[in-house]
Amino acid sequence: MPLIPYTLAPFIQARPWLSKLFKPLAGWYHGAAGYRQMGLRADDLISEENETVLQALRRLPPKEAYDRIYRIRRATQLSLQQKILPRAEWTKPEEDVPYLSPVLEQLDAELKERAALDTLAPLKKH
Template sequence: MPASLAPFIAARPWLLKLFKPAAAWYANAASYRQLGLYADDLVSEENEDVLKALKRLPPRQSYDRVFRIRRATQLSLQQKILPRADWTKPEEDKPYLGPLLAVLEAESKEREALDTLTVLKNH
């Protein structure tokens, strides 16, 4: 997985101020919000960790994700977009898979550390 510049930019207010308009423009240009999707709805489900994270979603959040994806697929097939009032607003587009993926990664690292643990005997 390529390294992200997001933490570097977020730690520097002047860089954040510089990149924020470009990030907002890019999110709007990607047009997923016009279909009612969140950014995390675009994460590929081919990764094993993503599948595990999806299984850990609360039932309501899981249902909402499936609904958004199905609605967007239908709109795409019809070559339509939602009415402007139904577009995903930037303040609604919060990451919901990212925190779960971070927990899964930490669990994986802990499991690996415990699996490679060596016991030293004192004489």
């Protein structure tokens, strides 16, 4: 099962005029969400309660897994102190690249392929 079952992203991205209309809104939303002010990336917000996410986290390179844990712990500490990072330490939009989403998509494709292969029925010759 996909993480986000319904999305308008492909519809919007297929239409350049609509993409131009939503781009400032998307930028505003990312700024208003506040996770970048805590030094987090968008993929850091993916909950670890799903078995697929846990498998994806196990597939991350050790450096990326360590960086994720560090960012989450630092954000938790800042939240407890009710503070945000200095502006120079905020996550910049060009640094906010997906690192977990591609692994999740790969796992989802593998699970779909496995399910398709498990439901194959043998052909009977007459």
